[in-house]
Amino acid sequence: MYLEDNKLTAPDQTRRFHTRVVAQHRLSETGYELILERDGLEFKAGRLIMIHGRNVTEDRSYTVASGENDEHLHVLYRYIPTGKLTPQLINLKPGNTLEVSGPYGEFIIRDPARPLLFIATGTGVAPCRAYIRTHRDLDLTLIHGARVLDDLFYRHEFAPYKYHPCITQENGEAYRGRVTEFLKESKIDINSHAYLCGAYEMIYDVQDLLVxxxxPAEHIFMEGYYYRLDM
Ligand SMILES: Cc1cc2nc3c(=O)[nH]c(=O)nc-3n(C[C@H](O)[C@H](O)[C@H](O)COP(=O)(O)OP(=O)(O)OC[C@H]3O[C@@H](n4cnc5c(N)ncnc54)[C@H](O)[C@@H]3O)c2cc1C
Incomplete structure (x- = not known):
C-alpha cells in the first residue's frame, strides 16, 4: 500500500484539546519521555502532535512515539536549554494539563510488507518506535545514531530487529562513528523502503548515499526535526 492509498483511507480526525500528563520519565541526561492521556485521539503510527505553548511562537511538533493501539500518547523529546518549549516541558508533573492538537504529518509506513531501513539520529527514532508497537511483523533494519549510549532511546525494544547503534562520543557496545560512516561500510538492500528521521544534515547525506x-529516490521518505546546534 502506498502513500496515496493511505491518504485516501486515512480516518484520523485532527482536533485540538487539553490533555493530562500521566507521567514523565528522564531517559538520559537530556532525553525525556512524556506520557499523556490520549483522550480517544486516533492516529497512524508515524504521525505527530503539536504541543501548544503559551503562544504560537512556542508551539512545537512531536512524533507520537507510542503505537496506534497503546493506551497513552508517548512523546520522546530532548531538553534544549536555549529552546522555548522544552525547558517548560521538563517541569511537567503527573496531573498537569497541556494543550495539544493533531494528528499531523505523513511519515507513515507506505508498505509494511517491504523490508524497511530506518535511519535516525537522536529523538528521530520516535516514529520507528511507533512503527514497531503497531506493526508486529516488520522486516526492520534500524541504524540509530547518538552521541552517547544513554541517548540510544528504546534500544532494548529494538534489540529483536536488525539493530545497528552508532555512537560518536564514547566507546561502548555500538559502532563508534556517525550513521553515515556506518552506512558507507554496510551492505544495503536497495529494494527496501528507507525512512530517515532527525537531523537535516544526516538526512541529506544519507539520501545522497542511498541514491x-x-x-530509487521515490523509495526514500524523510522527516526532518532540526538542524544541529553544534555544526
Ligand atoms: C515534524 C517534526 C517532528 C518533530 N518531532 C520531535 C520529536 O518527536 N522529539 C523531539 O525531541 N523533537 C521533535 N521535533 C523538534 C521539536 O518540534 C522542537 O523543535 C524541539 O523539541 C525543541 O523545542 P524548543 O522550543 O525547546 O527549542 P527550539 O527553539 O525549537 O529549538 C532550538 C534548537 O534546538 C535544536 N533542536 C531542536 N530539536 C532538537 C532535537 N530533538 N535534538 C537535538 N537538537 C534539537 C535545533 O538546532 C533548534 O534550532 C520535531 C520537529 C518537527 C519539524
Missing part, C-alpha cells in the same frame, strides 16, 4: 548506491 548513489542505487536506491
Amino acid at each position: 548513489e548506491r542505487g536506491m
Whole structure:
C-alpha cells in the first residue's frame, strides 16, 4: 500500500484539546519521555502532535512515539536549554494539563510488507518506535545514531530487529562513528523502503548515499526535526 492509498483511507480526525500528563520519565541526561492521556485521539503510527505553548511562537511538533493501539500518547523529546518549549516541558508533573492538537504529518509506513531501513539520529527514532508497537511483523533494519549510549532511546525494544547503534562520543557496545560512516561500510538492500528521521544534515547525506548506491529516490521518505546546534 502506498502513500496515496493511505491518504485516501486515512480516518484520523485532527482536533485540538487539553490533555493530562500521566507521567514523565528522564531517559538520559537530556532525553525525556512524556506520557499523556490520549483522550480517544486516533492516529497512524508515524504521525505527530503539536504541543501548544503559551503562544504560537512556542508551539512545537512531536512524533507520537507510542503505537496506534497503546493506551497513552508517548512523546520522546530532548531538553534544549536555549529552546522555548522544552525547558517548560521538563517541569511537567503527573496531573498537569497541556494543550495539544493533531494528528499531523505523513511519515507513515507506505508498505509494511517491504523490508524497511530506518535511519535516525537522536529523538528521530520516535516514529520507528511507533512503527514497531503497531506493526508486529516488520522486516526492520534500524541504524540509530547518538552521541552517547544513554541517548540510544528504546534500544532494548529494538534489540529483536536488525539493530545497528552508532555512537560518536564514547566507546561502548555500538559502532563508534556517525550513521553515515556506518552506512558507507554496510551492505544495503536497495529494494527496501528507507525512512530517515532527525537531523537535516544526516538526512541529506544519507539520501545522497542511498541514491548513489542505487536506491530509487521515490523509495526514500524523510522527516526532518532540526538542524544541529553544534555544526
Ligand atoms: C515534524 C517534526 C517532528 C518533530 N518531532 C520531535 C520529536 O518527536 N522529539 C523531539 O525531541 N523533537 C521533535 N521535533 C523538534 C521539536 O518540534 C522542537 O523543535 C524541539 O523539541 C525543541 O523545542 P524548543 O522550543 O525547546 O527549542 P527550539 O527553539 O525549537 O529549538 C532550538 C534548537 O534546538 C535544536 N533542536 C531542536 N530539536 C532538537 C532535537 N530533538 N535534538 C537535538 N537538537 C534539537 C535545533 O538546532 C533548534 O534550532 C520535531 C520537529 C518537527 C519539524
